[in-house]
Amino acid sequence: MGERQLTGPPPSLAGTALDRDFFDRPSDQVAPDLLGRVVVHGPVAVRLTEVEAYGEPGQDPPAHTYRGRTPRNAVMFGEPGHVYVYFTYGMHFCANLVCRPEGVGSAVLMRAGEVIAGAEVARARRFPAGTAGGAAKKISDRDLARGPARLAVALGLERQHNGLDCCDGGPMRVLAGEPADPALIVAGPRTGVSTGAETPWRFWIDGDPTVSPYRPHAPRRRT
DNA sequence: GATCTGATTGACT
DNA sequence: GTCAATCAGATCT
Numbered sequence: 210m211g212e213r214q215l216t217g218p219p220p221s222l223a224g225t226a227l228d229r230d231f232f233d234r235p236s237d238q239v240a241p242d243l244l245g246r247v248v249v250h251g252p253v254a255v256r257l258t259e260v261e262a263y264g265e266p267g268q269d270p271p272a273h274t275y276r277g278r279t280p281r282n283a284v285m286f287g288e289p290g291h292v293y294v295y296f297t298y299g300m301h302f303c304a305n306l307v308c309r310p311e312g313v314g315s316a317v318l319m320r321a322g323e324v325i326a327g328a329e330v331a332r333a334r335r336f337p338a339g340t341a342g343g344a345a346k347k348i349s350d351r352d353l354a355r356g357p358a359r360l361a362v363a364l365g366l367e368r369q370h371n372g373l374d375c376c377d378g379g380p381m382r383v384l385a386g387e388p389a390d391p392a393l394i395v396a397g398p399r400t401g402v403s404t405g406a407e408t409p410w411r412f413w414i415d416g417d418p419t420v421s422p423y424r425p426h427a428p429r430r431r432t
Numbered sequence: 433g434a435t436c437t438g439a440t441t442g443a444c445t
Numbered sequence: 446g447t448c449a450a451t452c453a454g455a456t457c458t
Contacts, residue, residue, distance in 0.1 A: 261439070271439065273454095281454055298440050299451025305439090318439060358440055399439075435457075445447080 226375070226382035232289035236262035236308040236315045241396070241412040243306070243317060245389030250364040250381040253327035255354050258389075258417040259320040261399050262410040263305070266314050269408070271399065274314035286314045290376035294366050301358035304366045306375065306383070319360055320400075320411070321421045324353040331363035356421045389414050 227246070232239055240262040248255045263272035273282045273295065284293040285307055293305040293316055305316035324331050331353045354360040361367075364381075375381050393416065396409045400421075413420045 263439080273439080276455080279454075295439085296453060297438060299438095299453080301440050301451095303439060320439085356440070433458090435455105437455085438453100441450095443447105443449085 224384040224386050226378070227290075227385050229288070229290040229376045231383075232306060232308050232376075233310055234308060236264060236317050237410050239306070239308045240317045240410065241391075241394050242388060243319075243383070244394055244412060244414050245387060247325065247384040247386045248319065248322065248364065248381075249326075249384060250366065250370075251327070252330050253364055254325050254384075255322035255360060255364060256325050256386075257319060257322045259322070259411070259413040259420045261318040261320055261412070262308075263316050263318060264408075264410075265309070272315075274316075278314065282314070284372045285316045286312055287372070288374070290374060292366065292370060292373045292375060292381065294361065294368060294371040294373075296368060297358075302361040302367055303357040304361045304364065304370075318357060320357045321413075321419050322354040322360055322363075323417070323419045324350055324363055328353060330365075334362050334365055335359070351418050355419050 224247070240260045243257050243260050246257055248257060263269055266274045266277050269275055274285050278286050281295065282293070284291055285305070287307060288311050289307050289309060291307045293307055294302055296302055303318060305318045307316050309315040328350055332348055335348060335353065354363040373379070373381050375383050393414050395413055395415045397411050398407055398409055399411045
């Protein structure tokens, strides 16, 4: 993949958006099917290279829905095709795409991707001018959306976007595009979770440089 | 009402 | 490779 000019939306941004039926399936089926697809939010577009599926209440301990519906995770129990944005570690946002019919409570976490449009906007969001380090920071395109929190920032997703519908023709959508080659899709254990990590519900495109590095769960250190 | 944990990242050694 | 930062939600007493 070579350099892409940012002087206008690339042809891929004009593609057809995935409809709600696409998301109305088990998350472990939707997740690998999302690889290679392009997520668009405003001027920024990201091609997904790594995702993680999260299961249903009572079945998947690491999932936020494991203990049932709460005000925080209510979006995941809503209509499929919406975005569930949550705040973690006191400073990061992560974005999920809701799966399964309304009331189930299942989603796919977007872990990493390649910014294919709006790279300068994404870079500015990571380090706004005026902040420490600010514009002087040199971030490669590869690192712009390499990691769940980075991806959320690149797409400009924050708390206010929680519950946003990707299937209503609004500012955010997931393009059908060209799915990843099934031969290159790899499934493995999930990262960063203390329980259920052995479930191979993390999917990524083998060999893609934007896939986030694997990190086993690190227990919180106490002072 | 108080305490603890976490689907992470960036800085520093 | 190691460690601190920071806050909302969930659980516990």
